[in-house]
Amino acid sequence: MKTFIIKFLLLLGVASYASIAFAQSPNIKLIKVQNPRFNSGVQIGDVLQRSVALEVNQPYTLSKTDLPAKGRSADGIELKDITLAATKAGDKNRYTINFSYQVFAVASKPVRMQLPKEILKFNANANPLAAEIPAWTFWYAALVPENIENAKKMMYPQHHPEIVNITSHQTKLCAFLALLTFGLLGLFYINADGHLLPFMNGAFAQAYRRIRKTPKSLEGLKEASIYIHQALNKTHGTNLFADDIEPFINKNPKFSKLKDEIYAFFEQSNALLFASSAMYSEQHFGHLLKLSKRLRDCERGA
Known part of the structure; x- marks a missing residue:
């Protein structure tokens, strides 16, 4: 009987915590949720960034130990890195959390995927509080089509550009350079006053x-x-x-x-x-x- 009562109280506490976590609380204010700029064309290996800024009344605090675990992986999405920055403003604590997710999913056609929702837990003695960051949906783009059979068959022949005949241009350029050289030498010979050449002295x-x-x-x-x-x-x-x-x-x-x-x-x-x-x-x-x-x-x- 005693064991049953303890289990009942524990279940009651979990239910109470869950209701607080997902209910709208006046103690938490979600300032900004910044998701990745593009929600399509995401491929394997891409890193997606999202940032969350929120404000909570004191004495509620958020520590690094309360954040989601770095390296967590689910449904082809891995939490590669997470950082926390905290400041105080009067009787409120402000937090900025930056999430870095990397995509490791494999698919042969476009698939809808999502960054997971995150639960941020705040502690104040015996009164827990939580905020839910909603999931963000995006389209995963496959690198290779599903029906491809042979890469060689899919290749298109290359066409070289037409060769331009520059012989006439080269002839004109050589003639121009020759005239320019003789003209400069002539001017140098007539107007030079130094001892640069024997016949000029x-x-x-x-x-x-x-x-x-x-x-x-x-x-x-x-x-x-x-x-x-x-x-x-x-x-x-x-x-x-x-x-x-x-x-x-x-x-x-x-x-x-x-x-x-x-x-x-x-x-x-x-x-x-x-x-x-x-x-x-x-x-x-x-x-x-x-x-x-x-x-x-x-x-x-x-």
Whole structure:
């Protein structure tokens, strides 16, 4: 009789606990249940996340030992991980529980499955309380169709893209690159003033560089004139005088287009170097600079 009474009391307690667990309690407030974003196309090995936020009146508390057991598996769904975060707000305890479920089901066609409902148990001395998190239904997608017989039969032949004839484009590109290279070399050869190549350091190229660095004064004007004389002498092989201009042009026909300018230079230089009344002229200085550059271009065959 005594044993019967004890069993009866135990059954009564279980029934009482169950009624409290599933009844709407004013002590628990469910703030948010966030389920996975998609409820279709789930395949084997996928991990589904759900989060629950709730608030309970003190002195009810929720501890990690009261949570569902990690690693629990049922109907192809395993509780892979579960975390608990707790805070206090006045006379209330707030909890956020994150569930991670992994799907291990195997099926040959789409099947309806669900994340299980969870019971969260709260303790306050001898007055237990629980909250139920409802199940969440989703569609499991099979990796392989049920009626497939041979994978090779299901394959479609691959079609290679048509080959584009690029010969004409390659020819145009090569021609363009050749023209660009010759053009750049030509500009470099005509305008370069450094000692980068032996044929770029001729007598008139040196004279042009020196005149560019000569100060703009009467002495500088005389030096510029002397630089041009020195270049003419070096090119001629000996001192070049006004009477030697014609033989010089015959010997160096590349300077023939500047024959008149050379004659005029000798007349101006004699007046500049030997006359006592010589004066500085910026126009004259610019003329000498221009003449030295034109002689340099002729020297290079431009």
